[in-house]
Amino acid sequence: MADAVAVETVSLTKRFPGGDRPAVDNVDLATEEGEYLVLLGPSGCGKTTLLRMIAGLEQPSDGEVRIGGDVVNGLPPRARRIAMVFQSYALYPHKTVRQNIEFPLKAEKMPPDKRRERAEWAADLLGLAGLLDRRPRQLSGGERQRVALARALVREPSVFLLDEPLSNLDAKLRAVARDDLKEFHKEVGTTTIYVTHDQVEAMGMGDRIVVMLDGQVRQVGPPQAVYERPDDTFVATFLGSPPMNLVPRDDVIVGFRPEKALPADVLGERLDGHTRWSLDVNRIEYLSGDRHLHGLATGLGKPTPVIVRLPATVLTPIEAGTTYGFVVREADLRYFDSETERARESPA
Ligand code: ADP
Ligand code: MG
Numbered sequence: 476m477a478d479a480v481a482v483e484t485v486s487l488t489k490r491f492p493g494g495d496r497p498a499v500d501n502v503d504l505a506t507e508e509g510e511y512l513v514l515l516g517p518s519g520c521g522k523t524t525l526l527r528m529i530a531g532l533e534q535p536s537d538g539e540v541r542i543g544g545d546v547v548n549g550l551p552p553r554a555r556r557i558a559m560v561f562q563s564y565a566l567y568p569h570k571t572v573r574q575n576i577e578f579p580l581k582a583e584k585m586p587p588d589k590r591r592e593r594a595e596w597a598a599d600l601l602g603l604a605g606l607l608d609r610r611p612r613q614l615s616g617g618e619r620q621r622v623a624l625a626r627a628l629v630r631e632p633s634v635f636l637l638d639e640p641l642s643n644l645d646a647k648l649r650a651v652a653r654d655d656l657k658e659f660h661k662e663v664g665t666t667t668i669y670v671t672h673d674q675v676e677a678m679g680m681g682d683r684i685v686v687m688l689d690g691q692v693r694q695v696g697p698p699q700a701v702y703e704r705p706d707d708t709f710v711a712t713f714l715g716s717p718p719m720n721l722v723p724r725d726d727v728i729v730g731f732r733p734e735k736a737l738p739a740d741v742l743g744e745r746l747d748g749h750t751r752w753s754l755d756v757n758r759i760e761y762l763s764g765d766r767h768l769h770g771l772a773t774g775l776g777k778p779t780p781v782i783v784r785l786p787a788t789v790l791t792p793i794e795a796g797t798t799y800g801f802v803v804r805e806a807d808l809r810y811f812d813s814e815t816e817r818a819r820e821s822p823a
Contacts (some may be wrong), residue, residue, distance in 0.1 A: 479509035479634045479666050480543035480556075482529060484813045485568070487538035489524050489662040489690075497536070497820070500690035509664045511657075513681030515671055517713070521672040521690040525634050529668065530559045542634060558627035566611040566622055567694065573607040576625045583630070583718040597625040600662065617648045621655065626665070635667040641676070653680060674714050678702065686710050704809070705730075708816040711809065717767065717782040723813065724776025727822045732811035733767070733784035738791040739800035750775070754783060756795050768793060772801075 483506070489499040499521040506512045514522045527533035529540050530551035539546050547555050566575050576594040585593070598604050601621040611619055620640060627635065637656075641649045657680055660667055671677055677684045678698045686693045686701060686709075694706040697794035705711035705719065711730055712718035722729045739751055752774035760767040772781040783801065785791075793799060810822050 478637045479664050480542075480814070481508050481510075481540040482506045482634055482666060482668065483539075483544075484525070484529065485539040485541065487525070487528060487540065488536050489521070489528060489533065490536045497690050498529065499520075499535075501538070502690075502692055504685060504692065506666050506668065507682070509666055511660050511667045511669065511682045513669045513684045515674060515676040515677040515681075515713075516686060516687035517685050518672055519689045522672075522687060523638055523686075524690075524754045525575050526559065526668065526670055529634075530557050530636055531555050532559075537606060542716075556630075556633040556638060557632060558632035558634070559638065560627050562639040564620070564623035566619060566626075566639070568611050571608050571610055572603060572614070572622050575611070576603075576607075576629055577621055579626060579630050581685050593629050594625075597628045600659065601625045615648070617652050617655075620644065620652055624656075624659070632665065635665050637667065637669045639670055639672070642673075644669075649676075654810070656680070673693065674716070678714070679689050686713060688713075693701045693721070698774060704818070708811050711811070719809070720772070720779075720781040721811070722772055722776040722779045722781065724822070726813045728811040728816070729776050729813060729822070730808055731803045734786070735802050735807040736783040736803050737785075737789065738793070739802045741789060741791060742802060746802060748805050750808060751800060751802050751806055753798050754781070754801045755798045756793060759793065759795055766793070793820055 483537050484504045487499060487502045490497045502525060514525065516522055524533060528535050531550060533546065539548055541547065542555055569695050573594055576597055577590045580590040581595060592648055598607055601624055603621055603625060606614065606618060641652050644652055653676060669680060683695060683697050684701055685695045688709055694701055695712045701710060702714050707722060708728060715732060717733045719730045719732050752772055754768065754770045754772055756768050756770040758769040766785040768783040768785065770781065772779050810819050811817060812819055
């Protein structure tokens with residue numbers, strides 16, 4: 476495999492004619508060499524456009540793309556040593572798996588025996604060795620997706636760009652394909668930028684995640700850091716299921732994750748370092764053994780609907796229609812400015 480290279484964007488911007496704001500707005504990003512970087516954000520936030528500019532399929536309005544330290548603006552996609560797999564990857568239906576994988580090499584006029592060797596190497600790596608003579612319609616969705624990856628891989632790209640490649644698989648297959656992709660990345664170590672709107676995918680796969688909104692980068696960091704210390708209320712609520720609870724209090728918004736609250740009686744007398752408040756429980760949902768309590772929080776700020784997620788190991792009996800004392804560790808409270816919605820260190 477080629478040496479891992481880094482990808483960098485500098486003030487990268489794309490304005491489409493007639494758009495009221497840039498689709499990609501001044502984005503500065505830098506991958507590490509061999510990193511698995513995940514771009515996460517809601518539909519329409521500019522993920523695909525950003526990826527297409529890195530690939531050379533879209534011309535930036537402003538800014539630079541650098542690959543391995545070289546500015547590649549103006550270089551055609553072929554010259555960038557990049558492989559891109561889209562959500563709607565199309566395999567050639569009448570070609571076999573082998574012919575599909577070899578196709579880019581044939582286009583490059585590689586000799587047949589070398590082509591064959593390379594295709595078998597890629598097929599092996601992706602667990603397709605037994606399927607080389609089948610046609611796409613004889614494959615499952617997950618297998619087809621792996622053929623698309625193998626076809627991208629045979630050219631030994633320096634960078635992989637994956638745009639929601641799992642989104643037309645069902646949930647179970649998606650989980651398997653996710654593991655396969657991670658495993659595969661560990662093996663080849665190619666710098667990968669992976670686009671998704673699915674936070675579970677982002678949290679599970681990324682070395683770091685980049686959270687985007689409206690063409691801009693809101694936060695970059697390892698999944699745990701972004702989850703635990705969101706830079707603003709958008710990131711706080713886009714990540715997490717259920718999302719972070721946000722309670723207005725004077726000129727500050729108090730945030731806490733649903734799993735950070737506990738019934739006060741679990742702690743007994745040891746309430747040091749905890750904030751106590753009350754939850755009027757309206758409704759209880761059972762999800763994977765956890766209890767999700769939907770209710771109104773009072774005593775934290777303005778009375779506000781919140782969700783508390785109690786793990787199955789908390790056995791406190793709780794009934795809808797009743798009010799209970801709850802606590803959150805002070806260290807688990809987050810604060811955001813009411814005006815800017817940006818994180819701040821303390822409420823004062
Ligand atoms: P995402 O991949 O995050 O869903 P896109 O990059 O596809 O977002 O789109 C970002 C914004 O740019 C959207 O508002 C979209 O409508 C707009 N856009 C994307 N491609 C084009 C295009 N070819 N022409 C005009 N507007 C576009
Ligand atoms: Mg997209």
